[in-house]
Amino acid sequence: MNEPIIELKHIKNYLGNSWVHNDLNLSVTRGEILAIVGGSGAGKSTLLRTMLMLQTPTAGTIKVFGQEITPNSTTALHYLHQHSGVLFQHNALFSSFTLLENVAFPLKEHTQLTQQTINQLALLKILAAGLTVEDANKYPAELSGGMQKRAALARAIALDPELLFLDEPTAGLDPQSAAAFDELVLNLQKTLELTIVMVTHDIDTLWQVTNRVAFLGEGRVLAIAPIAELVTINNPLLQAYFTGPRGRAIEKIYSGKKN
Amino acid sequence: MTKKLLEMNNQTDVQQLICQGSWTLANLNQLKKDYDQINWNNLKTIAIDGNAIYKMDTSGAWILQKILKQLNQQQTKFNLAHFHNEHLLLLKMIAAQETHLKEIPQPKRFNWLHRLGQRSYDQLQFIQAFLAFIGELSLIALRVIRNPRAIRWRLLLNIIETSGYQALPIIALLSFMIGVVLTYQMGLQLRTYGANIFIVDLLGFSVFREFGPLLTAIIIAGRTGSAFAAQIGTMVLNEEVDALRTLGIAPAELLVLPKLFGLIIVMPLLSMWANLFGLLGGMLMAKGMLGVTFYDFFERFAQVVSARSLWIGLIKTPIFALLIASIGCFQGMQVSGGADSVGRHTTRSVVQITFCIIITDALFSILFTRLGL
Numbered sequence: 001m002n003e004p005i006i007e008l009k010h011i012k013n014y015l016g017n018s019w020v021h022n023d024l025n026l027s028v029t030r031g032e033i034l035a036i037v038g039g040s041g042a043g044k045s046t047l048l049r050t051m052l053m054l055q056t057p058t059a060g061t062i063k064v065f066g067q068e069i070t071p072n073s074t075t076a077l078h079y080l081h082q083h084s085g086v087l088f089q090h091n092a093l094f095s096s097f098t099l100l101e102n103v104a105f106p107l108k109e110h111t112q113l114t115q116q117t118i119n120q121l122a123l124l125k126i127l128a129a130g131l132t133v134e135d136a137n138k139y140p141a142e143l144s145g146g147m148q149k150r151a152a153l154a155r156a157i158a159l160d161p162e163l164l165f166l167d168e169p170t171a172g173l174d175p176q177s178a179a180a181f182d183e184l185v186l187n188l189q190k191t192l193e194l195t196i197v198m199v200t201h202d203i204d205t206l207w208q209v210t211n212r213v214a215f216l217g218e219g220r221v222l223a224i225a226p227i228a229e230l231v232t233i234n235n236p237l238l239q240a241y242f243t244g245p246r247g248r249a250i251e252k253i254y255s256g257k258k259n
Numbered sequence: 260m261t262k263k264l265l266e267m268n269n270q271t272d273v274q275q276l277i278c279q280g281s282w283t284l285a286n287l288n289q290l291k292k293d294y295d296q297i298n299w300n301n302l303k304t305i306a307i308d309g310n311a312i313y314k315m316d317t318s319g320a321w322i323l324q325k326i327l328k329q330l331n332q333q334q335t336k337f338n339l340a341h342f343h344n345e346h347l348l349l350l351k352m353i354a355a356q357e358t359h360l361k362e363i364p365q366p367k368r369f370n371w372l373h374r375l376g377q378r379s380y381d382q383l384q385f386i387q388a389f390l391a392f393i394g395e396l397s398l399i400a401l402r403v404i405r406n407p408r409a410i411r412w413r414l415l416l417n418i419i420e421t422s423g424y425q426a427l428p429i430i431a432l433l434s435f436m437i438g439v440v441l442t443y444q445m446g447l448q449l450r451t452y453g454a455n456i457f458i459v460d461l462l463g464f465s466v467f468r469e470f471g472p473l474l475t476a477i478i479i480a481g482r483t484g485s486a487f488a489a490q491i492g493t494m495v496l497n498e499e500v501d502a503l504r505t506l507g508i509a510p511a512e513l514l515v516l517p518k519l520f521g522l523i524i525v526m527p528l529l530s531m532w533a534n535l536f537g538l539l540g541g542m543l544m545a546k547g548m549l550g551v552t553f554y555d556f557f558e559r560f561a562q563v564v565s566a567r568s569l570w571i572g573l574i575k576t577p578i579f580a581l582l583i584a585s586i587g588c589f590q591g592m593q594v595s596g597g598a599d600s601v602g603r604h605t606t607r608s609v610v611q612i613t614f615c616i617i618i619t620d621a622l623f624s625i626l627f628t629r630l631g632l
Contacts, residue, residue, distance in 0.1 A: 095597020100363065111284060117291075121284075121318055123363070127356040128317070136363045141596040160284055160316035191352045192316065193345060 011060035022219030038216030084163040085156030093140040100136040129154035146177040166198035207254040265293040279311030282319025310341035418521025422483040434533040438540025455549040462541040463564035471534035476579035480612040484587035488608035491591025492601040522580035
């Protein structure tokens with residue numbers, strides 16, 4: 001299965017008086033975990049928003065599930081939004097809903113199931129995301145940061161999407177929770193056969209979970225390769241990103257493990 | 260007729276449960292229907308064949324798990340045959356989670372006495388918090404007034420512009436309308452007695468003493484009081500208010516005082532503006548309906564309406580300003596949790612402000628009557 005699930009061609013985005021993306025090309029293969037990295041302001045989150053059509057690109061074409069997506073292609077957009085889940089950077093849980101209602105919400109909107117079935121399925125998703133039944137009646141404000149991330153993940157996978165977008169999934173988590181979250185994502189990806197596109201700054205995550213990593217810089221994809229290869233590429237921007245003290249330390253751990 | 264997703268095959272010597280098609284969320288209702296149609300009783304051993312399932316998601320696996328659980332309970336022997344590996348993996352995950360599944364603990368429900376007590380306690384707490392807020396505000400205000408350089412002039416001017424200057428058109432329009440309506444209703448009565456000219460007395464007193472200030476206060480409550488609550492509430496959620504505290508700045512000084520002073524300056528001016536337009540509307544209506552010329556109107560007005568009526572109206576307005584700014588800001592500060600709370604407290608601010616304004620106005624009326632004003 002090597003068909004591309006997302007194809008971006010010649011994407012240009014003009015934001016805040018500068019070109020965030022300038023002729024960017026990227027394709028995501030079905031079943032892979034792709035990470036998008038790059039310095040702050042390199043346009044990672046913008047790229048994610050563009051893929052979801054939360055933001056219309058200035059120029060270029062986007063194909064998701066083989067269909068071209070434009071702001072006016074309602075059926076294609078509807079299909080995209082029903083078959084993808086998004087974990088937003090700040091979780092975007094509905095604050096007036098309990099956790100269970102948050103996860104049940106997409107099921108309620110998009111299926112004709114009975115309330116009982118919906119609740120059962122939602123509870124399964126909550127458990128799958130590593131939360132407990134006791135948390136189900138809590139409001140987002142009563143959950144800790146890590147639990148909110150898990151709750152948001154549970155909502156993102158509520159409709160069993162084929163495509164999952166994660167925007168900085170481990171940001172703000174303690175190392176232990178972050179590692180557990182990485183493992184959770186990997187597990188879900190395996191069992192649910194997900195394709196995952198994530199934006200992350202967490203170099204640990206890059207080594208642990210991703211199949212390929214796309215490095216954004218100068219408005220385009222500077223390089224796309226498995227992380228072990230990516231760190232060896234001789235480009236000043238990439239080197240600056242990966243050979244800082246943090247990057248080097250982590251690289252040593254993982255490359256040592258593999259040899 | 261679509262193919263069944265779940266079917267029992269009795270043709271072979273061992274009963275066979277055939278699972279086929281797309282076991283996904285979209286087909287879940289169909290799947291449950293097929294499940295209900297099968298007679299699950301009197302089964303000894305069955306083989307469950309999953310070869311023809313080409314797609315399965317968690318909801319499909321959940322149904323399959325339900326079947327297996329039921330078979331286990333009635334002690335039917337079964338074996339899973341020809342299932343795809345990834346489907347088995349999914350089934351395993353669901354099975355593992357199913358063991359944790361239980362009834363959601365329902366929050367305790369209390370009887371009416373408990374709820375009444377809780378409500379009363381909350382109200383008391385609210386009053387206490389409001390008093391504390393007023394106390395803190397007074398202390399800061401005294402400190403700032405003693406040292407006028409500490410007044411934040413830019414913010415103050417900003418409030419005067421947004422809450423005062425920009426409210427001019429709406430206040431003019433609404434008071435003009437009220438003037439028209441008042442004259443019309445009173446004029447109908449006066450005309451029957453031929454007492455047309457007395458419209459000037461009635462209009463002058465009612466607009467100056469009541470309608471001008473009250474109408475202004477209610478418009479400003481809806482327009483500005485709610486905005487104060489929403490703005491401060493959002494800042495609380497965003498931890499901006501906490502940030503101010505850690506920077507050593509009292510939030511009340513930066514966020515509340517300029518609003519308070521700004522409204523105190525602006526309210527009498529706006530009331531005056533409302534008075535003018537209220538009278539203008541009444542005057543035009545008096546001419547059209549009752550035949551009172553502008554000249555007659557002004558002459559009578561100068562004779563009967565004293566400046567005292569104007570002052571009695573205007574003296575109330577700083578009190579209204581105080582109520583609007585303090586309740587609006589206080590409700591903003593009370594926000595906690597999420598977006599929901601901002602909406603609730605904004606609503607509450609407008610209701611409480613309007614309530615307090617009308618109560619205060621009534622108290623003033625009683626007071627002025629006692630004083631013989």
